[in-house]
Amino acid sequence: MDLYRAFLAIVLSFLILIGYQYFFVKPVPPQPQAPGQATQAASSANQQTAGGAPAAATGIAATPSTVAVDPLAHDVTVDTPLYTAVINEQGGGVKGFVLKSYRSTNAEDAGPMQLIIGKGPADAPVLFSLDNGAGTVLPTYTADKNAVTLTNQGDTGTLTMTAALADGIAIVRTLTFRGDSYLINVEYKVSNTTDRPVQVSPALTMVNEPFAHASETSKYLFAGPAAYVNEKLVETKAKKLTEAPVVLQGKVSWTGYVDNYFMTTVAPAVGNGRTITLQGSEQQVRTVLSEGIQTIGPHEGKSFAYTLYFGPKKLQVLQTAGSDLAKAVDFGWFDVLAKPMLWLLNFFHQFSHNYGVAIILLTILIKLIFWPITQKGMKSMKNMQKLQPKIAKLRERFKDDPAKMNQEMMTLYKTYKVNPVGGCLPMLIQIPFFFALYRVLMAAIELRHAPFMLWINDLSAPDRLWIGFDIPYLHGIPILTLLMGASMYLQQKMTPTTADPTQARIMQFLPIVFTFMFINFASGLVLYWFVNNLLSILQQYLINRQNKA
Template sequence: MDLQRTLLIAGLVVVGYLMVLQWNQDYNQPQPVTQSAQQLPASNAPEAPVAQSASDVPTLPGTNVSTPKAASQAQLITVTTDTLILTIDTRGGDIVRAELPKFTRTKGETTPFVLLENSTNRMFISQSGLTGQDGPDRLGKPVFTAAQAQYTLGDKDELVVDLNLKSENGVDITKRFTFKRDVYQVSVDYIIHNGSDADWRGNFYAQFKRDNTEDPSKETSNASGMNTYLGAAVRTSDKLYEKLPFDEFSDEPFRESIEGGYAAIVQHYFVSAWIPKQDQKNTYQTRVFDGDNIISVVEPTVTVAPDQTATVGGILYLGPKNQDRLSQLAQGLDLTIDYGMLWWFAKPLFMLLSFLHGLIGNWGWSIIALTLIVKAIFFPLSAASYRSMAKMRKLTPKMQALKEKYGDDRQGLSQAMMKLYKDEKANPMGGCLPILVQMPVFIALYWVLLESVELRHAPWILWIQDLSQMDPYFILPLIMGASMFAQQLLSPAPPDPMQAKVMKLMPVIFTVFFLWFPAGLVLYWVTNNLLSITQQWYITRKIEAEG
C-alpha cells in the first residue's frame, strides 16, 4: 500500500516537474537587452544576405547601385477585405497595421483584433522589398505611388493593389498585392521591367520587425496558465518547426539556406508568416536592429536582361492558427500550432474535437463529448486501476493490523504484507500503470484546448460565455476541487500520516491553480473527474459486494 501511494505521488511530481521545465524552456521568454544591429559574417554566396547597412534592410556585398527617383512624400493607403484590414505605407510598401475583422479584441467588443501595428503601444510590422546589386531598397526604402488611398474587396472575389516606382534609368517596378476572398494570405509580387541597356540584378526579401512587447492575447486575457510561446519560427534542414526565441537574436543569430521554408512570428492563437517560393533555395536569418527583433528571408538573385520583365515575390499570411490553411502554404507551417512533444497525438485529438463540434455545434459540449470518448477508450485500463484500488481499500484494516503487530520490524512487516497480497490476489502496483499510461492523453488534450483558436471567445452555457477565459465566478474550479475531494473519499487512505496530509492538500492546491485557468481546460478536468468518480464508485461497490 505504501509503495502504491509513493509511486502515484512520485509520478505526479515527476510529470508536474517536467511540465514546468517544458514551460520554462518553450514559453517563458525573458526580455532581450536592447542593442544595435548585429553584424553577421560575410559570404561570397550571391544570394545570401550577410551584411547589415545602416537601415533595417538586409543587404548583399555589391557594387554601386542606382537609386530610383520617387515621390518625396509617402502616404498610407487602406485595403479592406472580408478577412483583413491593412494599412500600407507607400514608403517601401510596408504593412504597418493589420486588423482581423472576424476576430474581435475581447469578447463582446466590435473592435477587430490588431495583429500588426506601429504605435506607441507596440511595433510589429511586415516589410518586403528588393535588395542586392540593383535593388532600390539597397540604399533606403523607395517611395511608391498609388492610384488611390482606399481599396475595398466588396463583392468581388479578388482585389489587386498596385504600387508603382519609376527610375531615371528606365527600370520600372510594380509592387503588387493580390487579395482573395475568405483567405488570410496575400500574394506580394514585384514586377520588374528593365528598360535600361544593362542587366538588372537584385533579390527579393521579406521580413518581420517586432519589439519586445507582450502578446496582445495575453494582455486581453483574464486567464493564467496559458503562458504560450511568443517568438520566431522557421523550417530548417533538420526540423520542420524550429523555435527562435527573441532573446537569442543577439547572442546566437540564426542563418541558414534551405529549399522552400517559411519565416514566422508565432503568438497565442495567431501567426504571421512569410512563405517564399518553395522550389528554390532561400536564406533565413535573424538579427536585432535598434532594439527590434528581425527575422528575414531573401530569395536567390534574379537577373533581368534589357527590355525584359521578371516577377519575384512571396506569400504573406496574417491570421489565425488554422491547421488546414497553414499546411497548404508550406511544409511544417501548421506546427506553429504548438502542441509540444505530443503533437503527433494531439493532432488527431483536435480532428476528433472538430468533428464533434460539426455535429454538436458548441465547443463546450464538444469538450465533454471528447472526454467521454477518451474515457470510454481507456475504460479497461481505468477499470483495472479502480479494481486494484478497491481491493487495496478492502485490505486496509488487515494492513493496519499487521503494522500494529510488527511495529518497527520492517522486514517482518514486508514479508507479512507480501503474503497478504498473495493470499488476497491483490496487486499494489495495479493502480499505477493505467494512470501513468493515460497521462500522455491528458497532457495532449491540455495543449489541444490551450492552442485551439476555435475556442477563443467560444461560449458554452449560462455564465461561461468564453471558454478561453477563466470562469468569472470560479464555479467550475470549485466543482473540480470538490470532485477531487470526492475521489479521495473513494480511494484507500495512505497509512503514512505524511502522505495522508499531502493527499488531503491536493484538492486545495489544484483548486487554487485552476481558479485562473481557461474555462475550457477546467471543463475538461471537471468532466474527467466526474466520470472517474462514477466509474470508481461503481467498481468499488461491486468489489465490496463480492465481499
C-alpha cells in the same frame, strides 16, 4: 508503498509541467507604442549605381534608421470579407491589418483584432529590397488603383504597383487577394533596362511586434519569431535576439511571427536556398528573407514570388493554405495525440454549437474509452486496501529481514491475485492523453472568446464571477475552479488508499495545490478536469456499491 511512490511521481511530473509555465515563464511584454522608431527594412536600390555591389547576404544593418516620409505617397485600402488591409505606396509595406472575424478582447465594446497597427513606411511588414534589406531609402510605388474591394467570398482582386529606381532598374509588384482566404500572393518583377549587367540581393523584410491581445493563459505560451526550415519548426525566443542575430539557412517553407492564436508569415514560392536573419528584441522583431546575390543581364528581368498569410493560427485553415503553414500549430511532445483531440473537439462543436458542451462530450468519450482499464485499476486498489492489515503484520514480523518480507509479500499478492501496481498502470496510460488535451485546451484558437454558459463567456480565460466589487488578484470568484477542487477532494475521499498516515496527510493537500494552480488557467481546461472528476466519482461509487453487494 511502491504504489503511492509511483502515484506521487506522476503527480509531481504534472506539477512540474504546469507549474513551470505558471511560475517561471515570463509574460509577453506589452506592445510598445513608441512611434518614430523605423527599421532598416527597405530598398536602397535607387541609391546604387548600375554596377555597384549590393550588401552581402548576411550584411543586414543592425540598427534601425529614420526614413523620410514621402508626403505624395498614398494609402491603398484592401477590403475583403475576412480582413481590411492598408498598404502604403512608399515602400509598399502593410501599414495596417484588421481581422474582421476576431475581436481584440472579449469586452462588449472591443474592436476587431488588429495584427498590424498604424505603422510608418519603414516599420511596416512586407518590404522588398534589392540590397538584402540594408537600405535607408524606400522606393515610392505608383498603385493602379486607390482601393480593392471584394464583396463575396468567391471574389478575387489584384493590385499592381510600379516603381522606377535609379540606373534603369524597375519593379512591378502584383498582389492578388481572395475573398475566402487569408493568403495574399505577391510577385515582384525586377527589370534591368540598361545595357550592362546588374548585381542585386533581393530580400523581403517583415517587422513584427507582439499582437495586442495578451490574456492570462496565452502569456504562458510561445510568442515570437518562427520559421519552418529544412522540414523542422524553429521557434526562437525574442529575448535571444538581444544577444546576437539568429541566422537560419536551407529549405524555407515560411517565416514570420506567431503566438498561440495568430500569425503573420511569408512563404517563398520555392523554398530552396534561402537565408533567414532574425534581429530585434521582445518588443520588436525584424525578419529578413534573403534570396542571395543574383545577376540580372542587360534588358532582362527576374521574378520573385511569395505568399503572405496574415490570420488566425487555426489548424483547419492552415491545412487548406498549404506551404507547411499547418506546422505552426505544434502541441509539443504530444502533438500526435493532441491533433486528433482537436479534431474531435471541432466535431462535437458541429452538433452542439457550444465549445463548453464539446469539451464535456470529449471528456465523456475519453472516460468511456478508458473506463475498462480504470475500472480494473480501481478494483485493484480496493483489493490492496483489504490486504493492508496482512501487509502491516508482515512488515512488523520481518522488519529486520527486508528480503524475506518482500518474498512473503509477493506470495501474499499471488495468493489473493492482487497486482501491487495495478491501480497505477491505468493512470500511467492516461497521462499522455491528458497532457495532449491540456495543450489543446490551453492553445486552441477555437476556445478564444468562446462562451459556455452563465458567467463563463470565454473558455480561453480564467473563470471569474463578478460580484459587484473588485477582489485583489482574483477580480472575481473562481466558482468553477473551486468546484473542481471540491470534486477532487471528494474523489480522493472515496478512493481506496494504501498509504501510511504520513503519506495520506500529504495527499490531502493535493486538491488545495491543484485549486491554487488552476486559478489562472483557461476555464476550458478547468471544465475538463471538473467533468473528469465527476465521472471518476461516479465510477468509484459504482465500484464501492458492487463491493458492498
